[in-house]
Amino acid sequence: MRVYLAVLLVCMSASPTWAHHSFAAEFDGAKPVRLIGTITRIEWTNPHSYFYLDVTDSKGKVTNWACESGNPGALSRRGWKKGDIKYGDKLIVDGYLAKDGSKFIDARRVTLPDGRVVYGGSAGDGGPGDTGSNSK
Amino acid sequence: MNSLRWSLVALGLLATQWAVAAEKRDPDLLPEEVSFLFGEEPTTAPEPAPRTADGHPDLSGFWKGSRATTPVGNIGKDLPGFKLPLTPAGQAALQHNLTKTIDPEALCIIGGIPRHSASALPFEIVQNSNRVVFLYIYTYFRSIPVDGRKHSQDPDPTFFGDKVGWWEGDTFVIDSVGFKGAPIWIDENANPQSDAMHATERWTRPDASHLHLDLTVDDPKFYTKKFTYSRTWLLGKPGEELKEYSCSENNVDRAHLGPGPGPIRKDGTRGYDVPPLPAVPPSPEDYEKAGK
Numbered sequence: 001m002r003v004y005l006a007v008l009l010v011c012m013s014a015s016p017t018w019a020h021h022s023f024a025a026e027f028d029g030a031k032p033v034r035l036i037g038t039i040t041r042i043e044w045t046n047p048h049s050y051f052y053l054d055v056t057d058s059k060g061k062v063t064n065w066a067c068e069s070g071n072p073g074a075l076s077r078r079g080w081k082k083g084d085i086k087y088g089d090k091l092i093v094d095g096y097l098a099k100d101g102s103k104f105i106d107a108r109r110v111t112l113p114d115g116r117v118v119y120g121g122s123a124g125d126g127g128p129g130d131t132g133s134n135s136k
Numbered sequence: 137m138n139s140l141r142w143s144l145v146a147l148g149l150l151a152t153q154w155a156v157a158a159e160k161r162d163p164d165l166l167p168e169e170v171s172f173l174f175g176e177e178p179t180t181a182p183e184p185a186p187r188t189a190d191g192h193p194d195l196s197g198f199w200k201g202s203r204a205t206t207p208v209g210n211i212g213k214d215l216p217g218f219k220l221p222l223t224p225a226g227q228a229a230l231q232h233n234l235t236k237t238i239d240p241e242a243l244c245i246i247g248g249i250p251r252h253s254a255s256a257l258p259f260e261i262v263q264n265s266n267r268v269v270f271l272y273i274y275t276y277f278r279s280i281p282v283d284g285r286k287h288s289q290d291p292d293p294t295f296f297g298d299k300v301g302w303w304e305g306d307t308f309v310i311d312s313v314g315f316k317g318a319p320i321w322i323d324e325n326a327n328p329q330s331d332a333m334h335a336t337e338r339w340t341r342p343d344a345s346h347l348h349l350d351l352t353v354d355d356p357k358f359y360t361k362k363f364t365y366s367r368t369w370l371l372g373k374p375g376e377e378l379k380e381y382s383c384s385e386n387n388v389d390r391a392h393l394g395p396g397p398g399p400i401r402k403d404g405t406r407g408y409d410v411p412p413l414p415a416v417p418p419s420p421e422d423y424e425k426a427g428k
Contacts, residue, residue: 020241020242020383020389021239021241021242021389021393022239022324022396022397022398022406022407023398023407023408024396024397024398024399024406024407024408025238025239025242025393025394025395025396025397025398026389026392026393026394029408031423032413032414032417032418033417033418033419033420033423034416034417034418034419035419035420036419043386043388045385045386046381046382046383046385046386047244047381047383047385047386047387047389048386048388048389050386050388055420057419057420057421058421063420065420066388068388068389071381073379074169077169077172078169094413094416094417095413095417097420097423098392099392099394100392100394102392104392108413109413123169123173124173124208125407126397126398126399126405126406126407126408127407127408128408128412128413
């Protein structure tokens with residue numbers, strides 16, 4: 001347990017983050033959306049981390065959605081580690097739809113399988129709620 | 137066993153507090169992330185700036201922006217109303233950047249200068265007697281010779297320009313010409329710069345904790361007159377350093393990006409002045425039903 005806490009604290013104080021592009025270049029601030037789905041793929045990468053969800057609608061149709069979030073260092077500092085999600089986990093992801101109409105969202109608020117709520121966005125991207133006081 | 141039990145209780149309490157805190161702060165950043173991005177003013181009188189063996193101030197260090205210095209990403213930061221003196225050609229280039237150009241950095245193209253100095257992102261300086269090297273967070277660098285050389289007669293256009301450096305007392309001067317032409321963003325707000333730009337940077341380290349830049353931009357193609365920009369960075373904490381960053385490792389979003397930086401707020405930064413996420417946003421099906 002102490003090791004877990006130590007690892008967590010180290011992760012929270014490591015590696016950089018910043019907005020790779022402005023929110024407005026990609027997402028529609030007037031289209032908030034909630035996805036509830038099952039993880040099918042995880043990409044813990046730069047410049048963004050991605051995870052993909054199978055979302056089933058009320059008629060049983062399954063659609064795979066891509067969820068964009070901050071880079072791995074940023075997510076670690078917020079207490080979200082790689083091992084916190086795995087294929088098959090169910091997630092609630094609140095964010096914004098892509099402007100181009102693709103099955104692609106900005107994963108702004110993520111409820112992890114253990115119930116923790118993590119900010120998933122990119123620091124200083126100018127998206128809704130961003131304070132504008134960040135570094136880019 | 138008791139120890140394990142108490143550890144579990146403590147962890148449970150921590151997790152609960154954390155979840156509540158995350159919800160309260162959502163969607164802003166946790167303090168740990170803010171303190172990573174921004175430096176802090178020293179709480180005691182700063183030490184004098186260190187000096188190298190040849191007597192110059194040593195600019196070496198890991199430097200971070202100050203949260204108190206705004207706006208970030210706006211080269212017009214120090215001008216009234218943030219208004220840049222654009223020529224008609226500069227206005228046209230700005231419109232092109234706003235409406236036709238995807239942010240070059242989002243496509244993993246080097247930002248160069250002055251853009252890297254317009255942002256408050258951390259960077260590192262390494263200095264010796266005949267080189268001063270800037271290492272940037274995007275894994276880009278520029279290495280400035282300090283050996284009395286002049287500019288190349290016919291420099292190859294580059295994002296950081298053809299640069300030479302020299303000392304004037306305790307001020308390190310970097311003179312840069314030979315930049316690439318439009319469409320380049322001089323800052324995060326998509327303001328333009330041309331291949332005629334001449335950038336003069338005057339760097340000082342007034343004390344051990346602060347690094348200061350006075351920049352003059354002279355770009356007669358796009359700006360009617362010279363303008364200036366200043367920023368001070370704060371020394372990072374011991375052990376802080378740049379991490380590896382590979383922009384094109386998995387740049388999925390490049391296929392989804394549109395032009396421009398989005399709306400510019402009155403305070404000179406980019407972003408929306410709209411409420412944050414609702415507690416329960418609509419589902420994709422709700423949008424389909426509404427025909428949106």
